[in-house]
Amino acid sequence: MNSFGFRLRLTTFGESHGACVGGVLDGVPAGLAIDEAFIQSELDRRRGGASIAATPRKEADRAEILSGAFEGRSTGAPIAFLIANAAVRSQDYDDLRDLFRPAHADYSWFMKYGVRDHRGGGRSSARESAARVVGGAIAKLILQTIGAKVESGVSAVGAIAGEIRDFDYAKTSPIFALDPRKEAEQTEAIARAKRDGDSIGAVVKIRATGVPAGLGEPLYAKLDAKLAEAIMGVNAVKAVEIGAGALASAMLGSECNDQMSAAGFLSANAGGVLGGVSSGAAIEITAHFKPTPSIAKPQKTLDTSLNERVIEIKGRHDSCVGVRGSVVCEAMTALVLADMALLNMGSKIEHLSALYLPQSPV
Numbered sequence: 001m002n003s004f005g006f007r008l009r010l011t012t013f014g015e016s017h018g019a020c021v022g023g024v025l026d027g028v029p030a031g032l033a034i035d036e037a038f039i040q041s042e043l044d045r046r047r048g049g050a051s052i053a054a055t056p057r058k059e060a061d062r063a064e065i066l067s068g069a070f071e072g073r074s075t076g077a078p079i080a081f082l083i084a085n086a087a088v089r090s091q092d093y094d095d096l097r098d099l100f101r102p103a104h105a106d107y108s109w110f111m112k113y114g115v116r117d118h119r120g121g122g123r124s125s126a127r128e129s130a131a132r133v134v135g136g137a138i139a140k141l142i143l144q145t146i147g148a149k150v151e152s153g154v155s156a157v158g159a160i161a162g163e164i165r166d167f168d169y170a171k172t173s174p175i176f177a178l179d180p181r182k183e184a185e186q187t188e189a190i191a192r193a194k195r196d197g198d199s200i201g202a203v204v205k206i207r208a209t210g211v212p213a214g215l216g217e218p219l220y221a222k223l224d225a226k227l228a229e230a231i232m233g234v235n236a237v238k239a240v241e242i243g244a245g246a247l248a249s250a251m252l253g254s255e256c257n258d259q260m261s262a263a264g265f266l267s268a269n270a271g272g273v274l275g276g277v278s279s280g281a282a283i284e285i286t287a288h289f290k291p292t293p294s295i296a297k298p299q300k301t302l303d304t305s306l307n308e309r310v311i312e313i314k315g316r317h318d319s320c321v322g323v324r325g326s327v328v329c330e331a332m333t334a335l336v337l338a339d340m341a342l343l344n345m346g347s348k349i350e351h352l353s354a355l356y357l358p359q360s361p362v
Helices: 038-048 090-096 106-113 126-144 183-195 223-232 245-250 321-342 349-356
Strands: 009-014 020-026 063-066 079-084 149-157 201-210 237-243 283-291 300-303 308-311
Touching: 009 126, 020 126, 038 063, 038 126, 038 321, 079 201, 106 245, 126 321, 149 321, 201 321, 223 237, 223 283, 223 321, 237 245, 245 308, 283 321, 321 349
Parallel strands: none
Antiparallel strands: 009 020, 020 079, 063 079, 149 201, 201 283, 237 283, 300 308
């Protein structure tokens, strides 16, 4: 499947070393201000070459909107966009034509389809996520109309975990670090892995605030389930937690329950979702990224004839994919929340504000 969402539906296309990647976002209400500068700024945050953690592949990543907007506002028609691939170096992958890269999609996709694009993984490449960021930026513009916003940052690199969650500071950090006290140590860990021809994992925190109570469907489209699905679908994410997440399994009910007062919830273990529906509290998500599987160290593998081989991967790769992946997690979170909000409204953007403002006092 190449499409995502119910009423707000994103379909993406393109490959890592093809002419472009892009998408079609269907379901955007008419009259939404399409801030192209904001959309571009979101793409710029994801763009390679910006930090020690990112791939040296420097794409311009300019989003070109082809349809669905007129004189700065959405028309209600599908918004189609593309992002050109200009900095491809397909020759870097010539040695991989008949080799499966460990921990990549190469082997499983070949077993499924019987054919593979060895140039950076083709469709399985994280290059596709640029289209998700554009779709997520438009979803953020929708959420702005009801006063909701989505932020993210890196809380841990490898075993170096921060304790502070400063989302404003993360916006200024080259590695989107949430804890300024740990930023230098985390940056050095990334640099050390890169020098060693290796990579390192990361933990990303995503927070959505201003989300009204009542988003989500109680059974088969629970908000936390759709958020987990969306984040789990981001390249290299291996685990997702909502609120207290795995820690909840070690708690007593008296510890885990978020008690309430007239001022609101007294803790945040539920992560802003109760019974599959948003509670009005901040939505808190944790995403665990594995180390980038493309590393320069020798690794045992198989070729397409299933002969044992040794591989050393060349090319341009993120040494810590979780850094840029945090921007993609934001985008997917925004898409889910905007989709759930649109499920409860009419066909004009004004209906959304009328439905959710003022927000729930809880």
